[in-house]
Amino acid sequence: MTRLELFRLKSMWGNFHFDYALSLARGYSGGIISMWDPNVFVKERIWSDINYVFVKGRWIREDLVVYKVNIYAPQSRIDKPNLWNNLSNFMANNIGEYIMFGDWNAVRIANERSGTDFCAIDASNFNDFINANMLHEIPLGGLCYTWRVKGRDTWIERPNFDDMVKTEWAGISSSSNTHITVKLRNLKGKLKSWIAQSRCNEKAQLKSFTDSINDLDSVIDSGQATEAQIESRNALFQQKDDICKFDTLDSLQKARIKWDIEGDENSKFFRCSLKHKRKQQTIQGLMIDGNWVVDPVLVKNKFFDYYSHMFDEE
Known part of the structure; x- marks a missing residue:
């Protein structure tokens, strides 16, 4: 793994205090990676394939041999039973506690399938695999599968975000018969509309502040500026910087992965970073x-x- 790829992992984990195991991308498969805290789990051995990453190690606190299994199941209905058989054979030949997670590309009952056709044969094979290996599904968030709104930090930091969410949620929650996932999906749509409108307003404000600053600069250059006009110019700069901060953070979040891959290439994010740093140092x-x-x-x-x-x- 290259140094840039390690920085990419750091951006996901938050620091360099982690260990990892991976299966590299092959063909159209995007690859698999598992990460963990080495103070909690110490690896001993790794097995990897296109559809899984097995990590054998010791759970320090409980002093247990644990197999962490990251799954990326195939879409093909023919290949899935082969994967279930391979996993079952591995578990039969390697004794220990198993934690299995990932993208199974399979459901157990029809209610878990949304937007695509439910296949009873796939579900039956999946349930047989789970029952044969005595696996237990952890009810995350009180549901079989947890769904959440993927809001960005810059959304939360914007003014009036809390009030907007409370107001919209109160309106959405007024319908008691609607399922929680539908309510969250509706809230997600409201958030997208709100952030789009907020960015349009910020662009308009930025242009207005820039025009006002240019007008005041002309007055100052002529030597006829008053103290009030100079103070107004400084206040406009502060307001402009506050808006530019959100734009910079948005560019950072959108281009973080691209930055890790391309490095110091002459990209929009690179130029925005230089511009922001220059503004900070001015x-x-x-x-x-x-x-x-x-x-x-x-x-x-x-x-x-x-x-x-x-x-x-x-």
Whole structure:
């Protein structure tokens, strides 16, 4: 695994304190990866194939031999029984506790299938595999399968997000007969509409702030600016930076994987990062003799005098 790919894993885990096992992508299969905390689980051996990654190790707290099995089952109805048989044979020949998870591409009952046709034969084979190996399904979130809204952090940080969610959820929840998954799906649609409208409003505000700053700059350059106009310009810069912060965070989240792969290529994200860093490092003004000075010439002269005096003393 390359260094860039390790940074990609770090972006998912949050730090470098992890261990992992993987099955590389083959053909149209996207590959499989398992990650864990080495302070909790210590690996001893790995088996991998196109449809699974077995990791044998020791669960430190309980001192148990555990097999963590990450599954990516095939779509083909012919290949699925072969996978169930291979998994069953492995479990029969390797004694220990098993934790199995992943994308099974199979359901146990018709109610779990939504949007596609239910195959009774597939379900029967899947249930036979589960029962034969005495596996127990963990009811995550109180349901067989947990569904959640994938909101981004930048959505949560935007103003009025909490109020919007509370208002929309109150309207959606008024129908007591609607299933929770339908309510969450409706909320997801409301969130998408809200963030799209918020971004349109932010673009309009950004243009308005930029135009106002340009007008004030013209007044300041002519030497006719008042203190109130200078303070207004600084306030507009702050408001503009607040909006630019959301745009930068959005670009970061959308391009994180692309950044890991392409590195320092001349991409939109790379240019946005440089622009944001340059803006952070730009000196907007300087306090000189108790007065806030924004004139670039006076600021440069003050820096020049300060460092000239410092070097003369040395």
